[in-house]
Amino acid sequence: MRFEPRPFIQPVPFRCLYCLDCCRGRHVYLTLRDIERIARAGHDPQDFVTFSVEGNRIRFVLAVREWDLGCVFHDPETGKCRIHEVNPIICRIYPFMVSRKPLGVEGERPFQYKGQRLWLYYDASCPGINADEPETLITPEEIAELGLEFERELERTDMEGLARLMDELER
Numbered sequence: 001m002r003f004e005p006r007p008f009i010q011p012v013p014f015r016c017l018y019c020l021d022c023c024r025g026r027h028v029y030l031t032l033r034d035i036e037r038i039a040r041a042g043h044d045p046q047d048f049v050t051f052s053v054e055g056n057r058i059r060f061v062l063a064v065r066e067w068d069l070g071c072v073f074h075d076p077e078t079g080k081c082r083i084h085e086v087n088p089i090i091c092r093i094y095p096f097m098v099s100r101k102p103l104g105v106e107g108e109r110p111f112q113y114k115g116q117r118l119w120l121y122y123d124a125s126c127p128g129i130n131a132d133e134p135e136t137l138i139t140p141e142e143i144a145e146l147g148l149e150f151e152r153e154l155e156r157t158d159m160e161g162l163a164r165l166m167d168e169l170e171r
């Protein structure tokens with residue numbers, strides 16, 4: 001699916017329709033905290049963590065199935081996430097996005113949150129946005145909070161941290 005960013009500057013009604021689109025063909029970064037939560041829920045990191053080299057950094061990325069590039073935790077029968085209670089922070093942010101720079105989208109403007117200047121967007125290609133009978137109203141504040149948490153957690157995510165975590169998990 002192609003991300004179609006729209007400025008997110010006021011609360012948006014949302015209900016996930018489990019259309020599967022956002023769990024297939026995506027590059028989902030994992031933080032150490034994500035890996036730990038999923039592992040403690042009973043999943044072996046060797047089955048869900050892959051590596052991506054970006055410049056001089058290694059990123060941890062959620063593994064996908066070979067046959068359709070769907071996430072390994074996506075249940076093809078129900079369309080639902082098998083680790084919903086512990087899913088990665090990126091999955092909790094989507095269909096929203098937090099950026100440190102403007103994307104050049106009409107109507108965008110900076111959002112000040114906890115002293116930080118952010119640009120927030122939602123993905124107009126997600127059918128859950130403005131869906132009939134929405135389950136919830138998502139606010140820019142809650143997404144900004146998740147975005148800052150993701151940034152902090154990604155910053156402390158590296159190979160040494162993963163090695164330490166694997167040791168802890170084996171104890």
Ligand code: SF4
Binds near residue numbers: 015017021
């Ligand atoms: S978040 Fe949107 S794209 Fe993803 S499954 Fe729900 S409705 Fe579909």
Ligand code: SF4
Binds near residue numbers: 091
């Ligand atoms: S962890 Fe769950 S929500 Fe995230 S991409 Fe996989 S199936 Fe989708």
